[in-house]
Amino acid sequence: MSKEAPPPAARATIRDVAREAGVSVTTVSHALNGKGTASEETRRKVLAVAERLAYRAHPMARGLRRGRTGVLGLDMRPLDAIGSYIPEGVDYFVRFAGAAAVTALDHGLGLMLVPDLTRSDVSRAALGVDGYVIGDPTRDDPVLTRLLDASVPVVAVGRDPGRPDFTDWVGTDDARETERMLDLLRSRGARRVAFLAGTDDNAWNVDAELAYREWTARHAMPARILRVPEAAGEDGGRDAARRLLTGAGERPDAVHCQTGRHASGVLAEALRLGVAVPDDLLVTAGSDAQQTRIASPAITALDLAPEESGRAAVELLIARLNGEPADGPVVIPARLHVRASTGPA
Amino acid sequence: MSKEAPPPAARATIRDVAREAGVSVTTVSHALNGKGTASEETRRKVLAVAERLAYRAHPMARGLRRGRTGVLGLDMRPLDAIGSYIPEGVDYFVRFAGAAAVTALDHGLGLMLVPDLTRSDVSRAALGVDGYVIGDPTRDDPVLTRLLDASVPVVAVGRDPGRPDFTDWVGTDDARETERMLDLLRSRGARRVAFLAGTDDNAWNVDAELAYREWTARHAMPARILRVPEAAGEDGGRDAARRLLTGAGERPDAVHCQTGRHASGVLAEALRLGVAVPDDLLVTAGSDAQQTRIASPAITALDLAPEESGRAAVELLIARLNGEPADGPVVIPARLHVRASTGPA
DNA sequence: TACCACGCACAAAACGTTTTGGAAAATGGA
DNA sequence: TCCATTTTCCAAAACGTTTTGTGCGTGGTA
Known part of the structure; x- marks a missing residue:
């Protein structure tokens, strides 16, 4: 030297x-x-x-004194399930996380990736993080419970179906968006719409299913609901399609699937069975994904606007941290991408 | 109270x-x-x-005293390009980041998402991070330069083609893996293999292209190289396919594409032009992606093992932070997924 | 007995901030 | 000119650790 x-x-x-x-x-x-x-x-x-x-x-010195670390934690469930299966919504995750990270940094904060908190011990949970953004809580979500009990500021993406009082969440109005999609199907001639949901007990599935029930009742249509685990992916969609298209009872003329992977599987199996899409069957998805864009024909889908959710979630969390008054849930409008699977434009 | x-x-x-x-x-x-x-x-x-x-x-107190924050930064380029385009390799990113985050936490460290450092000011770069993992450096990568100049510990994913002395990287042996793929094509009867690379000047493109050149020379085959921007995605692949299949000169009987999206585009366009895959044309990809798995027929691809890279990158960085001696680049073997696009098993 | 070495434990300093509680200087009013 | 404010600044105390240097017994050796 x-x-x-x-x-x-x-x-x-x-x-x-x-x-x-x-x-x-x-x-x-x-x-x-x-x-x-x-x-x-x-x-x-x-x-x-x-x-x-x-x-x-110096961030440490400041953090020590202020009692804040300047880092936000992001806990999206799929993260540590990776490796065991290819999760639905990887591009949702990346777009969400990217927007969240950028927003955090714009506020001088960092965004830390945290694997599932239910699996790691509590102490870790406190690991130098001022607050959490957690994705898609299930009913009475244990992670949410733990964080709230420890009075750690937390914002969820989507509401907790079992916790109506908890309003610090950001997300789409799944009931309304589902109706919008169903209306589109109806306007394209569908009269027997089947609904393919996931099995996770989160608001996204719950609200969409409820909306579907009400919508079919309102239009005096038969309700046909199938539930397939999210992790089953395309194969799950294929199975469901087989049940719907070859089983007993009247064949549906449209299938709305919550996940893009299910929709992709349904589409593939329909084509294999000689059921033409969109001529004999309309297929739609409740969430946009690579699968829906790539499929042939491309699948009409709801784009849940992950970038905007990511930004909004971080901003809401920051407001919480600053002790600003609650401004309830932040509703992000979804975009409806109409594609070939629902017929010519 | x-x-x-x-x-x-x-x-x-x-x-x-x-x-x-x-x-x-x-x-x-x-x-x-x-x-x-x-x-x-x-x-x-x-x-x-x-x-x-x-x-x-208390992480802050400890960090203040030790001069370490206990947080690692992760800078994968696509992150803040999101929104402008859907990047190739989103699932690569998620799987990599997930494994990296888990590994970091196993060592008691956090993993922070950092948008492109070239765009944010330097001061931010120092934002309470002990070291960086940066993805796919381009030749004489400016981010790498900046971090090395500031003597910030950094590990790259893939080598910097312009910086042979920098050995703190983790990644696949792209030359060897490309050869492996080309050998597969040859064993399946291909005699005129075209090569479709990306335009980013990183080791992945550079090494694969060099390997292709040497391999074609060794086997006395004509070399046909096209370069298409990564961001062009499927459309880029379609264009390239049109040039290869309908242009002048002898038609290739196989195309190896670096990115999965390009391969997917090539496949789609070939089918549209009435060129049967795998009968008339074999298609392969240098990186696995949702596109390659979903495509019909599914596309044979190299799985670059993002989980293992993520883990290895974090572990190498930690070793650096602890002042442990250099153990050169860590080579991660890729997995070759042989699928229908290269013929029956 | 005197000295040294060693094992064990501790007090105090340091890390770089923010915040508290005043104190000095300036200002204004009478 | 003197007192009461107000303005402007500061020294010192925190925040919770880790690390440095030191002291105190105890047992062995000369």
Whole structure:
């Protein structure tokens, strides 16, 4: 190490700034955080020096003092299920996480990926995180329970069906969006619409199914509901299609599937069975995914706007952290991508 | 607030443990970290008390003292390109990030998502992160340069083609794996193999292309190379297929595409043009993706083992942070998924 | 007995902030 | 000129660790 070279990453401390500006560290802190009462002149001087020295408060020191880490945790369930199966909605996850991370950073915060909290011990859960964003809570979600019990700020993506009082969530209005999709099917001539839901007991499945029931009743249509595990993917969709199309009873002329993978499986199996899509059968999906875009014909689907959800979730969490008043659930409108699986435009 | 209820989350501090165990904080710290000289008896007593109080060192305090934050940064380029286009390899990303996050947590560290560092200012880059994992560096990668200049520990996924001295990377042996794939094509009868690369100047493209050139020369085959931007996706693949299949010159009997989306586009366009796959044309991909699995026929592809790369990258970075000696690049073997696009098994 | 080495435990300093509680200087009013 | 404010600044105390240096017994050796 040559004595000539400046020590490489000698980070400037608040003391350096204070010395250089000829004021106390208190004043520097105040000037930088807009807290105390300092003359405009002093403030400007401090800002200038801080700028010149490229000073940034050491995140640890600040965190220690403020009792905040400046990091948000993101717990989307699929994360540590990866490896065991290819999860539905990988592109949902990436788009959501990307937007969340960018939004957090825009607020000077980091976004930490946290594997399923139900599996890791509680202590870890507290691992230096100011608050959590958790994805798609199931009814009376255990992770949510744990975090709320520990009074850790938390925002969910989608409501917890068993916890009507918990309003810190962000998501789509699944009932309304489902109706929208069903209306589209009806306008395209469908009169016997089957519904293929997942088995996870979350609001997304629950609300869509309820909407479907009400919608079929309203239109005096038969209700035909199948439930297939999300993890069953395309194969699950294929099985369901076989049951729907070759089984007893009147054949549906449309199938609305919650997941894109199920829809993709239904489509493939229908084609294999010689049922033409969209001529003999309309197929739609409650969530957009690579599968729905790639399928041939491409599948009409609801785009759940993960980018906007990610941004909104982080912003809501930050509002919580700042003790701002509750502004209830944030509803993100979905986009309806009409594609070939529901007939010509 | 009732005085009866215990303060909800009164985290136990090292002082509590010390008091309870009847020793000094120094001794507690030493016992817990296995540092100082303490009698076995004292150590056990401290451990027991710490366990009972569910004590965990406050990450900020520890970080402040140790000069480490306990958080690793993950910078995969696609992240903040999201929104502008649906990136290739979203499932690669999720699987990689998931494995990386789990591995980090197993070591008591967090994994933070960081959008492209080239766009954010430097100061942010230092945002409380001990080291970085960056994905797929391009030649003389600017992010890598910046981090190395700031002597921030960093591990790359894939080597930097312009930086042979930098060996802290993890990834597949793209030359060898490409050869393996080409050999497969040859064994299935292909004699005029075209190669469709991406345009990013990273090792993955560079090494595969070089391997292709050498392989064709070795086997006295004509070399036909097309380059299509990664972001062009399926459409890019379609265009390329049109050029290859309808243009002048002898028609290739196989196409190897680096990205799954390109391969998917090539396949679709070939079928549209009446070129049967695998009968008249074999199609393969250099990276597995949803597209290759879903396509019909499914496309033979290299699975770049993102889970293992993610784990290895984090472990290498941790070794670096602990000042352990360099153990060069870590090569992860790819898996070759042979599917219908290269003929019957 | 005197000295040394060693095992064990501790007090205090340090890490870089923010915040508290004043104190000095400036201002205004009488 | 003097007192009461107000403005402007600061020293010192926290935050919860880890680390450094030191002291105190105890047993062995000269």
